Amino acid sequence: MVVLAFQVGTAHAYTGEPLCALEPPPLISLPPVAAEEPTPAPMCQPVLRDPAPARDLDRGSLREAWARCRAKAEEAPGEAALELAALREGFPRLVDLWELEQADLALAAGDAEEAYRAYERAREATVESDVLMRARVGQVRALLVMGHRDAPERLTRLLRQYPELPEEPALRFELARMREAGDAVEDAIGTYRALVVQHPGSALAGRAEARLGALRERGVAVRELTPHERVERVERLVRRGPLPTARVELAELEAEERLHPTLRARVHFLSARLARHEGRWADARRHFELGQRIGAEVGDEEDRERRTERAEDMAAAERARERDEAERQLRRLGWGRGRLARLGTLRLMGMLEIAARAGVAEASNAVLETLVERGLPPRLRLKVALEAMGAGDDAHVFALLDGLHERPGSLGLQAAYHRARALQRLGRLAEAELAFLEVIERDRGITPFYAMWAELQLDHVRADMVGFCGPEAACESPDPEAEGSAKPAGAPTPRMEGFAPPARAEQDEDVAEGEGQGEPEGPDFDALADRLGPIVEAHGEAYPWLGRAEDLLRLHRPEPAGRQLYEAFLAWREASGRPIRRAGIESVARGANRPRRFTSWQLRRDRKRISAEEREVLADIGAAIDDWGAATGWGGWDRVAVRPRAYEALVEEAAARHGLDPNLLFAVMRVESVYQKHIVSYAGAIGLCQIMPRTGQLIADAKGERDFTTADLLDPAVNLDFAAWYLRSLIERFDGHLPLAIASYNGGPHNVRRWLQDRPADMPLDVFLEHIPFGQTHRYVRRVLTHYRAYRAQEGLPMASLDDDLPTPRPDREIGF
Structure with a gap:
């Protein structure tokens, strides 16, 4: 029997050197196959801008061939293979995709050997890490x-190379x-059991459990999960969900009488973590x-210190608003023992x-009256004023801030608003x-946070x-003709309650339904490819992705064409000496930089x-x-x-599906990724x-999507x-308070509740937003x-109203994340 040996193994995704120049990997043997002339790798030969196709097929036919190939993949794989042959001849720069x-196709048809060889050819030909x-x-x-x-x-x-492989x-x-x-x-x-333990809640874990059940029915001895495996499984459930399953299995383990003390301690720590995330501080403590009492030896010294701090924090959260506890602490600091003026400033604070x-x-x-009388430094005065708002007399707060508002810079602006x-x-x-009005005039930065709030309060x-002033002199509005008294441009008019999608203009009644409507015209992909052509001629060898992008545009495939443009940008960025950027499925799978x-x-x-100039053309094509x-x-x-308004159709669909203002989704996308779907x-x-x-x-668990993988998050629609x-x-969990929902999106709802x-x-x-302790979350909300305000303004809408009152923190037993 003749054996044909293929070299497979570790290879390196292309960024600088051709993929044909690989270190020799180990050999594995496959059954004999017909010899084929190897397809030369694109980076082992000059890149041509528009190689003449081997067959006389116009590009329209080739576009249809790709669509037919996808349609016939399951029902007629042989016909799909013929369509691929035409594509391979017409667009050889995309040979790895074909x-x-x-x-x-071969794998779906059951021909694993041909699939293996085709994957090998793709590896040899590709310049794309994904x-x-x-x-x-x-x-x-x-x-x-x-x-x-x-x-x-x-x-x-493979898993050593890609430890987070979806x-x-x-x-x-x-x-x-x-x-x-x-x-x-x-x-x-053993492999089925590992799936059940290490990937609980996934569809594959469910299938593994079904296979174990089938083996039991056949009389195979399949032991139940050990207590150690059950605890390991519930640890993963707490980390990755589904959380309802985690709650059930934790309760079962807590009720287990014959559980080793170390395992029982781990169960208590997991229950504490779940209770803390749900805002059940007494249960968490x-x-x-x-857990500390039963299994103090669990973890290293740092783990034990962290758990002690968490327990103390939960105890503090539990008693934070108890008046008796507060009076006890005040007495310990010196309240009721004489004149407060004798106490130091830090103790008073x-x-x-x-x-x-x-x-x-x-x-x-x-305490506030005592501090007002002291000559505190400007920043300390502002800090004391912010601490007292909502609890102390506003006359004292005003006294602390008066004068500070005249200072330049961010401190003066913050003091002016408050x-x-x-x-x-x-x-x-x-x-x-x-x-x-003065605050609105002063706050003209990139993120005019205080101007936004000032407009709402105005x-x-x-x-x-209008409603309450009457003849009171202190309540009279200045003459509307007087300088500085007019409503500033862009200030909101009526308040907008809630965060549902804004109403759109109704269709003109004179236009018959469907008349003059139709799909909006998309970009002219061939024209974009024509603009890209000269750049490919000039730089195609240095940037092979550009030639691939041109071909994909000819095929009217904007999504993969955009990916090629982005890969080319990453190569330019690295050549310019800038750090490697994490992007794409490879970064997801590696859990690290490419x-x-x-x-x-x-x-x-x-x-x-x-x-x-060429970079501007590439940017124009990317935007188009x-x-x-x-x-x-x-x-x-x-x-x-x-x-x-990037990915506008997808944003509108997602927002409508979940009853959200699409402008909010645009704002979050802007801050999170600056519209970069690969990042x-x-x-x-x-x-x-x-x-x-x-x-x-x-x-995904909450939505019932059990086939979800992390790779799906690279899909803009998902x-x-x-x-x-x-x-x-x-928004619902924080009673409609949008700023708290935004803070939770970044800092976690359990932290916001705390x-x-x-x-x-x-x-x-x-004022609460000023006290957010996480610097990143503090900036993120602003x-x-x-x-969000700017996106609403694009549609001629005022900023949505924001309720001043804080909600009462309460446990979150339904969602918990």
Whole structure:
């Protein structure tokens, strides 16, 4: 028997050197196949801009061939293969894509050997890291389907290279099926059990449990999960969901009488974590303390210290607003022992924080009066004023802020806004109106947060002046003709309640239904390809992705064309000496940066030769096909300064589906990713709205989408739908308070509930936002709100009204994330 050997194994995604120049990988043997002339890799030969197709097919026919290929993939794979042959001849620069299609067709038809060879050809031909990863995964899957003896080792190596591979559960399930079919039943049972323990709640775990049940029915001895495996499984359920299943299994483990103390301690710590995230602080404290008492040896010293701090924090949260506890702490600090003037400023500020949080008005005002009389530094005066709002006398707050508002810079602007708010609460409405107008005039930054709030409060002030002022001199509005008294341009008129999609103009009654409607014209892809052609001629060898983008535009495939433009941008960015950016499925699968590849100095020189004018053309093409990652990368921040309504159709659909204002989704997308659908953050957040893998999995569980993988978050439609669902759930959980929902999106709803517990119940919302302790979340809320205001202004809408009152923090047992 003749054996044909193929070299497969570790390869390197192209960025600098051709993929044909790989280190020799280990050999694996496959059954004999007909010899084929190898397809030369694009980077091993000059790149031609528009190679003449081998067959006389016009581009329209080739576009139809791709569509027919997709349509016939399942029912007529042979005909689909013929369509692929035409595409391969017509667009040889995309040969790796055609080989991937061919491989997928062969695998679906049961021809795993042909699939393996096609995946190998795709690996050899590609210049795209995502295609390389897909080919590697496909080869392992083909080996598993064949039952090849090297399949387990190849899978281990693949997962070592891509530790966060989204296809891992599917590949492990295929490995178990291979072992079961090969009479290695014990090994198959071990793999099925690992799926049940390590991927609980997934569709593959459910299928693994079904296979274990089937083996039991056949008389195979399949033992139940051990207590250790059950605890390990519930740890993953708490981390990744589904949370309802986690709650059930935690309760079962807590009720288990014969559980090792160490395992019982782990169960209590998991229950404490779940209770903490749900805002059940008393339960969280109790479980922390029980776990510490039972299994203090669990974890290292740092873990034990962290758990102790968490237990203390939960105890503090539980008692934060208890008046008796606050009075006890005040007495310990010196309240009621004589004159407060003798106490130090820091001690007085501690007393103010305790008294304000618990609503002890007498102590708050006494301490505040003492601090007003001291000559505090400007920043400390502002801090004391913000601490006292909602608990102390606004006359004292005004006294602290008066004069500070005249200082330049951010401190003066912040003081000016809150001074105006103090005037508003004191009923000095005419002065408050002028003060708010001054804030609007002063706050002209990129994120005019205080101008936004001032506009909203100005509406309240003017409404109150009309309704309640009467003849009171302090309440009279200035002469509307007087300088500075006119309503500023862009200030809102009526308040808009809620966050439902804004009403759209009704269709003209004179236009018959359907008349003059029709689909909006999309971009002219051939014209865009023509614009790209000269750049490909000039730089095609340095940037092979540009030639591929041109071909994909000829095929009217804007999404993969945009991906090629973005890959070219990443190569230009790296050649310019900037850090490697995390992007695409490879970064998701690696859970890390894409590896830096060797790039010769000549190639770096050639990549840097692309001119500013050519980069503008590439940015224009990216914007035209709605790939704002490519548009912003090549064109810079000027491309998004006008706040494009990127992915508008998808945004509108997702917002309508979940009852959300689409302008809010635009604002979140702007701040999270600057419209870059390929981006992956260093924390692991993915896609347009930067959804963390855990959050994405929990949202998928809540929506009943059991086939979800983290790779789905790179799809703009999925990402926007999940973000809209999550934002709507957060708005509802915080009683319609949009700023708190935005803070929760970034900082976590459990943290926002904890911060609420540490502040007076009567503190205004705008003051609470000043106290957000996470610097990133503090900035994030400001940026999203101001972009939201700007997006609404694009449609001629005022900013949606924001309720000043804080909600009462309450446990979240339904969603919990």
